[in-house]
Amino acid sequence: MQGIVIATLIVGVIGLLIGAALVAAGKKFYVEVDEREALVRECLPGNNCGGCGQAGCDAAAAAIVNGEAEVNVCPVCNEKAIQEISAIMGVDGVQTVKKRAFVRCAGTCEKTSVKCNYVGIRDCRSAVMSGLPVWECDYGCLGFGSCVEACAFDAIHVRDGAAVVDPDKCTGCGRCASVCPKNLIELLPGDAKAAVACSSKARGPEVKKACSAGCIGCKLCTKQCEAEAIQVENNLAGIDYDKCVGCEKCMEKCPAKAIVRP
Amino acid sequence: MLRKTFQGGVHPADGKEFARNIPYRVYLPKGDLVFPLNQHIGKPARPVVQKGDLVLTGQLLAEADGFVSANIVSSCSGKVKAVENRKTVAGPSVPCIVVENDGNYTLAEGIGTENDATNLTSQEILEKIKAAGIIGLGGAGFPTHVKLAPKNPREIEYVIANGAECEPYITCDDQLMRTKGSEIVEGLKIMLRLFPNAGGVILIEENKPEAIKAMEQACAGQEKIHIRAVHTKYPQGGERSVISVIAGKHLKLGMLPADAGCVVDNVATVHAIYRAVCKSEPVMERGFTVSGDGVKSPCNLMVRIGTSFAEVLEEAGGIREGVKARKMLCGGPMMGIALVSPDVPICKNNNALTVLTTDPVEEAEKTRTACLRCGRCNQVCPLGLTPQMMAVAAEKKNYERYEKKLYGLECIACGSCTYICPAKRPLMQLFKQAKAEIMAAKRR
Numbered sequence: 095m096q097g098i099v100i101a102t103l104i105v106g107v108i109g110l111l112i113g114a115a116l117v118a119a120g121k122k123f124y125v126e127v128d129e130r131e132a133l134v135r136e137c138l139p140g141n142n143c144g145g146c147g148q149a150g151c152d153a154a155a156a157a158i159v160n161g162e163a164e165v166n167v168c169p170v171c172n173e174k175a176i177q178e179i180s181a182i183m184g185v186d187g188v189q190t191v192k193k194r195a196f197v198r199c200a201g202t203c204e205k206t207s208v209k210c211n212y213v214g215i216r217d218c219r220s221a222v223m224s225g226l227p228v229w230e231c232d233y234g235c236l237g238f239g240s241c242v243e244a245c246a247f248d249a250i251h252v253r254d255g256a257a258v259v260d261p262d263k264c265t266g267c268g269r270c271a272s273v274c275p276k277n278l279i280e281l282l283p284g285d286a287k288a289a290v291a292c293s294s295k296a297r298g299p300e301v302k303k304a305c306s307a308g309c310i311g312c313k314l315c316t317k318q319c320e321a322e323a324i325q326v327e328n329n330l331a332g333i334d335y336d337k338c339v340g341c342e343k344c345m346e347k348c349p350a351k352a353i354v355r356p
Numbered sequence: 357m358l359r360k361t362f363q364g365g366v367h368p369a370d371g372k373e374f375a376r377n378i379p380y381r382v383y384l385p386k387g388d389l390v391f392p393l394n395q396h397i398g399k400p401a402r403p404v405v406q407k408g409d410l411v412l413t414g415q416l417l418a419e420a421d422g423f424v425s426a427n428i429v430s431s432c433s434g435k436v437k438a439v440e441n442r443k444t445v446a447g448p449s450v451p452c453i454v455v456e457n458d459g460n461y462t463l464a465e466g467i468g469t470e471n472d473a474t475n476l477t478s479q480e481i482l483e484k485i486k487a488a489g490i491i492g493l494g495g496a497g498f499p500t501h502v503k504l505a506p507k508n509p510r511e512i513e514y515v516i517a518n519g520a521e522c523e524p525y526i527t528c529d530d531q532l533m534r535t536k537g538s539e540i541v542e543g544l545k546i547m548l549r550l551f552p553n554a555g556g557v558i559l560i561e562e563n564k565p566e567a568i569k570a571m572e573q574a575c576a577g578q579e580k581i582h583i584r585a586v587h588t589k590y591p592q593g594g595e596r597s598v599i600s601v602i603a604g605k606h607l608k609l610g611m612l613p614a615d616a617g618c619v620v621d622n623v624a625t626v627h628a629i630y631r632a633v634c635k636s637e638p639v640m641e642r643g644f645t646v647s648g649d650g651v652k653s654p655c656n657l658m659v660r661i662g663t664s665f666a667e668v669l670e671e672a673g674g675i676r677e678g679v680k681a682r683k684m685l686c687g688g689p690m691m692g693i694a695l696v697s698p699d700v701p702i703c704k705n706n707n708a709l710t711v712l713t714t715d716p717v718e719e720a721e722k723t724r725t726a727c728l729r730c731g732r733c734n735q736v737c738p739l740g741l742t743p744q745m746m747a748v749a750a751e752k753k754n755y756e757r758y759e760k761k762l763y764g765l766e767c768i769a770c771g772s773c774t775y776i777c778p779a780k781r782p783l784m785q786l787f788k789q790a791k792a793e794i795m796a797a798k799r800r
Contacts, residue, residue: 210696213721215782220789225447227696232448 131159133182137175138168143246145169145267158183166190170265192284193266195250195259196356197241199278200291201234202254206305222275229255230304233294235278241270261356282356287340288333289356295328309352315344359604361587362597364738366772368590368690370563371525374647374654380531382641382658383671384461388437389662390701391417391428391453392444396491397498398424403453409436414467414638417453420486426499427489431640431660434458445686445693445700452701455662469636473542478509478550481633488632489639489704494518494529494593494622495687497705500629503621504550506614512551513617514602517544517626519560519567520586520593523688526708528643529623531656533560533567537574540623543630544581551619556581557602558623563588590690591770595620597738606740609763624707639704646672650681650711665698665709675711682715689716690771720780727781733773739766743773743783750790755797758790765791 135155142150146167148157157163158179165179166188176190212228214220218240221228228236237255249263250270257270257278271279278293290309294301298310311329323337324344331353345353394400401418405411411430418428437456441449473481486501506512517540521529533540544556558575560568560583568585575581586592586601596607598620605616613620621629624643631637640661647654652673659668665686675681685692686706698709733743742762749758758764767787774784 211718213715213718214785215789217789219793220785223789223792224694224785225445226694227447 128159130182131155134158134179137171137178137182139170139175139265141170141246141267143170143265143267143269145265145269164188169193169267193268193281194261194264194284194356195266195268195270195279196282196286196289196291197235197250197257197259197278198280198289198291198293199233199235199256199276200307200352200354201229201231201305202256202307204254205307206230206234219273219275231294231301231308232296232304233276233278233292234305234308236276240273240275241279244269244273283335286333286335286356287338288342288344288353290331290333290352291354292330292350292352295330297329301329307350307352309348310350312349314347314349315353318343318347358584359586359601361589362592362600362738363740364736364772365589365591365597366736366775367588368524368775370588371647371649371689372527372530372563374525374527374649374651375645375656376527376530376564378527378531378655380535380643380656380658383660383663383668384459385432385457385660385663385667386459387457387664387667389430389432389434389455389457389660390442390664391430391455391662392442392701392703393418393428393451393453395428395497395703395705396426397496398422398426398502400451401425401428403439403451405436405439405453407436407438410434411436411455412464413461414464414640417455420489420499424499424502426491426501427487427638428453429489429638429640430455431662432457433460433462443697443700445695445703445706466636467638471634471636473546473549473633476549476633481546481550484633484636485629487638488628490625490628490632491639491704492622493624493628493639493642493705493707495691495705495707496595497703500621500625503619504547506612506619509551510553511617512554512614512619514619515544515547515551515554515556516598516602516618516620517556517558517623518593518595518598518620519558519564519571519623520598521564522561522588522590522593523690523692523708524590525647525688525710526645527647528645528656528707530564530567532627532643533564533623534570536627537570539630540571540627541575541578541581542634543626543628545578546629546633547619547621547626548580554619557584558582559584559586559592559598559602561586561588561592590775591738591768591772594738594768594770596768609766642702642704643707644668644702645708646711647708648685648711648713650675650679650684650713652676659702661704662701664701665695668702668709669698669711672709679713681711681713682718683712685710685712690775691769720782724780724782726779728779730778732776732778733783736772736776738770738772739768741766743767743787746790747781747783747786750786753793755790755794759794765794767791 138151146154148154166176173190180188209227209230216238218236218238235256237252239252241250249260292309294308301308301310311326313326315324321337321339323334399422402421403418412433415430417430434456437454442452490500492498599618644657644659684695746762746764771784
């Protein structure tokens with residue numbers, strides 16, 4: 095009987111001491127957490143895609159609260175989420191520019207053809223490093239799908255040898271653009287009305303030989319455009335999305351149909 | 357006892373029987389010559405000629421831009437046709453100087469004058485080497501004047517002329533040693549003048565008995581120069597394998613050969629040094645092997661830099677009748693680069709064209725399986741790395757583990773692991789990509 099009492103006392107006293115020590119440590123080492131951080135984190139999508147340049151959504155929330163990042167740093171958030179974050183942070187009048195990825199190449203299997211028999215690792219970056227020209231066109235999509243692997247939203251797929259973005263699923267995080275060794279993927283403003291689906295800087299005859307969907311730099315689009323939104327530089331048309339009004343006259347005139355509705 | 361070999365390595369079929377006994381033939385090109393500005397490691401050279409200029413054989417076309425860079429000289433006389441982007445061996449288009457060959461090969465002033473090397477200072481020797489545009493002719497293409505100017509020349513113990521030529525099919529260094537032995541020894545003597553405490557070593561694999569004999573005769577009576585015949589094993593010619601055999605030292609991460617007291621240069625480079633210093637001849641031509649079971653008459657040629665591969669293939673009789681060439685390589689089958697078209701120029705560091713009637717890579721693709729964990733790649737790696745684990749890290753893009761734990765950046769891409777792998781894994785390609793991505797991330 096006495097043994098039980100002693101044991102209970104010892105355990106009880108030790109428990110009290112440890113409890114007191116824990117309380118003291120908790121007070122001493124208390125780290126102040128901004129409660130806004132948790133609220134902002136709630137608004138972020140939680141994919142940890144890294145499109146904002148931070149290590150993930152937790153890091154992004156901390157950066158927003160510390161003022162190291164803008165409230166609209168997340169490219170994936172929709173307008174409502176951005177407004178909520180602005181409300182939490184007490185910032186007004188934040189503009190959200192929704193972006194989306196667009197593959198500047200339409201060189202599918204029927205438009206261009208395979209030049210050499212590449213049998214190495216099925217990865218665009220490996221293929222580029224091998225130095226072998228896989229397709230007739232030196233600038234176009236390789237179709238091994240490094241971007242497909244990078245996409246966290248299942249929004250990009252390789253169809254007929256060229257990558258295509260699904261605009262409904264794309265959040266504009268830009269991860270595909272960062273892995274493409276040919277730098278084919280451009281982040282367009284969400285309301286872009288026309289885009290050039292070609293990246294070839296080769297001269298017209300070379301492009302024609304390599305691919306039937308390539309921009310040959312003929313400047314017909316420049317002449318058509320009333321808004322002066324298209325310029326041809328390095329044998330390749332480029333559209334100023336701010337000026338473009340979406341009249342689609344360039345699309346009708348383009349002999350290769352290289353300008354498309356994104 | 358003298359060491360005869362290094363740890364690891366493989367024994368591929370050497371294919372040297374095609375061209376090994378065929379002496380050099382001088383080939384003068386008929387078409388235009390193309391000189392890529394980035395033939396060497398380092399910064400591309402800066403052109404000093406313009407379109408329309410008349411140039412003579414041996415005249416400077418582009419000068420070294422910065423310390424790690426090399427001069428490029430014209431190897432024919434004629435008119436500069438263009439300075440434009442052209443396709444090269446490595447694939448992408450790079451800036452090149454194109455010279456329209458007039459076929460006369462008129463020499464520029466001062467080329468070919470005999471010099472006495474014995475009263476030149478080290479500085480003068482290095483300047484002559486730099487002016488001649490000498491780079492590592494064995495394949496790496498590192499500018500030689502940089503390699504021969506280490507921080508402390510007195511600490512160099514061995515100056516090694518590398519005549520291992522371990523790459524299958526290639527025989528141009530073998531022929532060079534057989535025919536130009538005394539000139540190689542002279543070149544090595546010039547190099548030894550730069551390093552007062554060093555001895556010269558000429559390293560040759562045992563499968564070249566004629567070359568060993570010729571070099572022994574050439575350096576008879578030389579006290580500071582020795583011949584070392586070593587076992588035939590790939591990659592004996594790799595810089596680190598050479599150092600481990602000669603000096604018995606293993607280079608650690610980030611160490612240069614000079615840190616182990618060694619300077620290693622290919623015998624062709626040593627010969628080029630002799631020609632630059634004693635004959636005032638810059639790098640205009642080099643030994644070149646056209647070989648493989650797809651070539652009609654395999655041969656060793658003395659070709660001009662800038663000649664197209666198509667022209668030398670024609671000189672070797674073209675593709676053998678009745679067979680289909682499945683693979684064309686610049687270099688040998690172990691480390692060579694596949695050519696899509698032979699219409700690319702020969703650079704200073706290209707030593708062979710190999711045409712094969714089978715494509716082992718394509719066949720490997722058909723029988724590829726998952727890793728068997730047999731560990732043979734670990735046994736053959738000449739650097740003592742673990743390719744099996746490196747491949748897993750590279751595939752999973754776990755680059756931190758690849759670099760820090762597995763020392764993957766040490767890989768010299770010799771391809772021994774890929775050669776031995778029974779599961780036909782594309783190991784070397786994985787490592788090349790991993791290395792490139794890690795280096796790109798570091799530059800960012």
